[in-house]
Amino acid sequence: MLNILIIDDEADMRHLIEMYLGNSGFACFSAESGFEAYGILENNVMDLVIMDIMMPGEDGFEVCSQIRKKSNVPIIFLSAKGEEWDKVKALQLGGDDYIVKPFSPGELVARINAVLRRTGGLKSDMDSIRIGKVAIDMKARKVSVAEKDVTLTLKEYELLLFFIEHKNQALSREQLLEYIWGIDYTGSLRTVDTHIKTLRMKLGVGDYIQTVWGVGYKFEVPDE
Amino acid sequence: MLNILIIDDEADMRHLIEMYLGNSGFACFSAESGFEAYGILENNVMDLVIMDIMMPGEDGFEVCSQIRKKSNVPIIFLSAKGEEWDKVKALQLGGDDYIVKPFSPGELVARINAVLRRTGGLKSDMDSIRIGKVAIDMKARKVSVAEKDVTLTLKEYELLLFFIEHKNQALSREQLLEYIWGIDYTGSLRTVDTHIKTLRMKLGVGDYIQTVWGVGYKFEVPDE
DNA sequence: TGCAGATTTCAAGATCCTTTCACATTTATC
DNA sequence: GATAAATGTGAAAGGATCTTGAAATCTGCA
Numbered sequence: 384m385l386n387i388l389i390i391d392d393e394a395d396m397r398h399l400i401e402m403y404l405g406n407s408g409f410a411c412f413s414a415e416s417g418f419e420a421y422g423i424l425e426n427n428v429m430d431l432v433i434m435d436i437m438m439p440g441e442d443g444f445e446v447c448s449q450i451r452k453k454s455n456v457p458i459i460f461l462s463a464k465g466e467e468w469d470k471v472k473a474l475q476l477g478g479d480d481y482i483v484k485p486f487s488p489g490e491l492v493a494r495i496n497a498v499l500r501r502t503g504g505l506k507s508d509m510d511s512i513r514i515g516k517v518a519i520d521m522k523a524r525k526v527s528v529a530e531k532d533v534t535l536t537l538k539e540y541e542l543l544l545f546f547i548e549h550k551n552q553a554l555s556r557e558q559l560l561e562y563i564w565g566i567d568y569t570g571s572l573r574t575v576d577t578h579i580k581t582l583r584m585k586l587g588v589g590d591y592i593q594t595v596w597g598v599g600y601k602f603e604v605p606d607e
Numbered sequence: 608m609l610n611i612l613i614i615d616d617e618a619d620m621r622h623l624i625e626m627y628l629g630n631s632g633f634a635c636f637s638a639e640s641g642f643e644a645y646g647i648l649e650n651n652v653m654d655l656v657i658m659d660i661m662m663p664g665e666d667g668f669e670v671c672s673q674i675r676k677k678s679n680v681p682i683i684f685l686s687a688k689g690e691e692w693d694k695v696k697a698l699q700l701g702g703d704d705y706i707v708k709p710f711s712p713g714e715l716v717a718r719i720n721a722v723l724r725r726t727g728g729l730k731s732d733m734d735s736i737r738i739g740k741v742a743i744d745m746k747a748r749k750v751s752v753a754e755k756d757v758t759l760t761l762k763e764y765e766l767l768l769f770f771i772e773h774k775n776q777a778l779s780r781e782q783l784l785e786y787i788w789g790i791d792y793t794g795s796l797r798t799v800d801t802h803i804k805t806l807r808m809k810l811g812v813g814d815y816i817q818t819v820w821g822v823g824y825k826f827e828v829p830d831e
Numbered sequence: 832t833g834c835a836g837a838t839t840t841c842a843a844g845a846t847c848c849t850t851t852c853a854c855a856t857t858t859a860t861c
Numbered sequence: 862g863a864t865a866a867a868t869g870t871g872a873a874a875g876g877a878t879c880t881t882g883a884a885a886t887c888t889g890c891a
Contacts, residue, residue, distance in 0.1 A: 395843070396697040402703060405725045420666060493849055536837055553748035567695050573879095580881065594879065595748055597761040605748075761846055797868090798850055806871065818868070820858065 385499070386398065386427060389413040390420045390446060391435040396484075397477070402434060403488040409495075417446035424454065435461045444476055451477040457502045459494060487565030489545060514547060515589055516604045533585045536576050538563065546592065546602035555599035561579060575600075609723070610651060612646045613637040614670060615659040615685065623790060624657060627712040633719075648678065654707075655719060656682045660692050675701045681726045683718060711765035711789035713765060738746055738771060739813060739829045758811045762787065762802050770826035771814065779823035801826075 389410045391397050394415065401411040410594035413426065416438065417506045423429070432450065436443035447458055460473050460481040473481055481500045482491060512519045516529040526543065528537050535543065546554070556575045560568050579600055583592050593601045615621050618639070625635040635754050636651065638644035640662065647653070652821045656674065660667035667684055674680065684705040685758045686692050698703055703722045703820065706715060734745045740753040750767065770778070780799040784792050803824055805818050817825045 395701055397704075399698055402698065402725070439860095538838070550748045551744075551749075552677065571823040571840065573841080576879070577839070577881085597878070598748060601747065723851095733883095762849070794850065797852090800868065801870085821867070830861070 384408065385408050385430040386410045388423055388427075388432045388456075389434075390415075390428045390432065390438075392416065392438045393435070396435065396461075400491070403491055404495075405487075410505050417441040417449060420446060420478045421449065424450065429454075429456050430458055431499060432458045433461060434458060434497075437463065438545065439507070439572075444472060445474075447478060449474045449521060459498060485565070485567060487562065489541065489562040489565075492562075493544075500549075503585075505529060509511065513545060514550070515591065517586060517589075517591065519543070519547070528585070528587050528589075535582070535585060539582045540550045542578055543580055543586075546600075550602045553595040553598050553601045558599070608632065608634050609654040610636060611682075611719070612644060612651075612653045612654065612656045613658075614641065614662075614667075616640065616662045617659070620659065620685075624715070624716050627715055627786075628719075629714075633714045639666040641673060643788070644670060645673065648674065648680075652827045653678075653680050655723060656680055657685060657715075657719075658682060660697070661687065664699055667819075668696060668767045671697075671700045671702060681722045683684065683722060709789055709791050712786045713769060736771060736776070739815065741767075741810060741815065742773070743767070752809075752813075759806070759809060762807045766802055766806055767810075770824075772816075774826045774828050777822045777825045778818040 388402055389397050389400050389411060390406075390413070391400075392415050397413045399413070401413060404411050405486045405500070409555055412423050412429070414423055417460075420432075420434075434446060438446075441449075443460055447460075450456065450458065455477075457479040458477065459553070460478050461484060462481060463484045474537065478504060480494050482494055490518070511521060518527045518530075521544075524540065526540070542559065545559065545563055554573045559575050560570075564570075564574075577594060579594075586592070591602055591605075593603050595601050609749055611628055612622050613624050613628075613635060614637070619687070619757055621637045625637060628635050636653070637645050638647055641664070644656075644658075657754060658670060662670075667671075669686075671682055677797045679701075681703040682701065684702050686705060687708045694705065702731065703726065706718055711777050711823075736745070738744045742751045742754075743749070744751075745799075748764065750757055750764065766783065769783065771789055771795050780796045783799050784796070787797075810816070813829065815820075815826055815829075819825050819829050
């Protein structure tokens with residue numbers, strides 16, 4: 384279980400992120416200011432920090448420099464859309480990535496995993512995955528089935544990755560929409576069905592994606 | 608014993624939830640307005656709050672913000688089907704989950720447990736169960752008997768889970784209908800019999816589900 | 832602007848699940 | 862044992878949920 388520290392002055396945003404990450408198996412700590420964060424960092428080993436840039440008092444950049452004096456923990460910055468801020472500065476100060484609000488839970492988790500992988504916090508270097516006959520090259524964003532390349536659209540690709548990340552779990556349409564389309568998606572639930580249809584077609588035989596009647600879908604890994 | 612505060616202007620809804628939760632071993636407090644709720648929260652430690660969104664006077668969102676100023680108690684929102692409301696707002700305000708009315712008691716309890724688990728209020732997170740030869744993988748929503756997969760329909764699955772949750776207890780048809788079908792079910796009692804029949808068949812030998820004559824059914828755990 | 836591919840919506844049809852009903856069987860009681 | 866009440870069971874109607882193809886809409890790009 385990896386520990387993640389969230390630093391944001393807005394309680395709502397903290398709760399939102401906590402909820403997302405809790406669901407993805409991270410242990411969350413939160414602080415509403417740099418000051419509070421330092422205390423937590425002194426007494427706990429954190430694997431990653433997610434921090435808002437715009438904060439009253441010490442802003443994210445200042446807090447980042449402070450943290451960097453003592454620790455190399457990976458840091459991901461949060462910034463609101465349209466907010467004025469300096470991407471270069473963020474990375475120069477030792478930030479590892481940044482996310483623009485609003486973001487979908489899927490994006491957040493994906494970026495966290497990417498950063499952890501880069502910084503070595505995550506053991507398995509998941510640059511490629513193979514499940515049954517399906518092989519995914521994450522770096523090249525290429526998928527092949529039985530050694531034959533297939534081209535997936537963005538949604539199909541994200542769907543596939545999310546399924547694989549949660550293999551053998553029954554996932555509701557609501558969950559899929561929330562995690563891939565983002566929490567503010569308001570369209571029809573049936574949209575998922577259509578993408579499932581095309582994904583199934585492209586993955587070919589193998590019945591990887593099973594429908595769980597009355598619940599949703601499940602990516603079932605064939606016995607090896 | 609965990610304390611749960613119910614905030615809803617409708618007395619019937621409050622009583623209904625109280626009844627459900629009381630049966631599941633929670634201690635219930637209830638308030639018909641935010642104002643009343645604040646008093647209860649001042650004088651008691653609550654483990655979770657269930658709150659209607661649509662209320663005269665202060666609505667659920669306002670009450671939520673007020674509560675959040677002083678406490679991090681998990682909050683679950685209730686909303687009527689088709690009601691206009693903002694999922695994003697609810698979660699950003701610090702809500703932890705939401706349930707759309709009408710809901711079955713089973714669903715309510717499941718969501719409460721999920722939230723408590725996420726927020727650390729509940730220790731055990733059982734996502735697989737084994738009783739006799741019956742194994743249930745809750746995440747995959749998969750059931751196997753003697754290591755062979757069996758596919759259960761929605762009702763069969765819920766029935767099985769409820770039986771296991773209340774193993775060795777005689778359960779009346781009325782109870783089963785109320786907890787699995789929901790309080791607003793108006794059909795025949797005999798419906799239960801049919802599902803019991805198919806469940807028995809699918810669970811195979813073992814006589815897990817026994818008939819308690821004149822009362823209902825009972826899931827009996829075989830001696831180990 | 833116009834195009835091509837991606838995404839979403841829609842609705843008919845297929846499929847599976849749920850409920851009901853009628854009748855067989857079992858159980859309790861006298 | 863006879864009777865009434867309760868339960869078991871198979872079949873079939875009725876509902877609900879998925880699948881699918883086609884059309885509409887959106888999006889990025891030249």
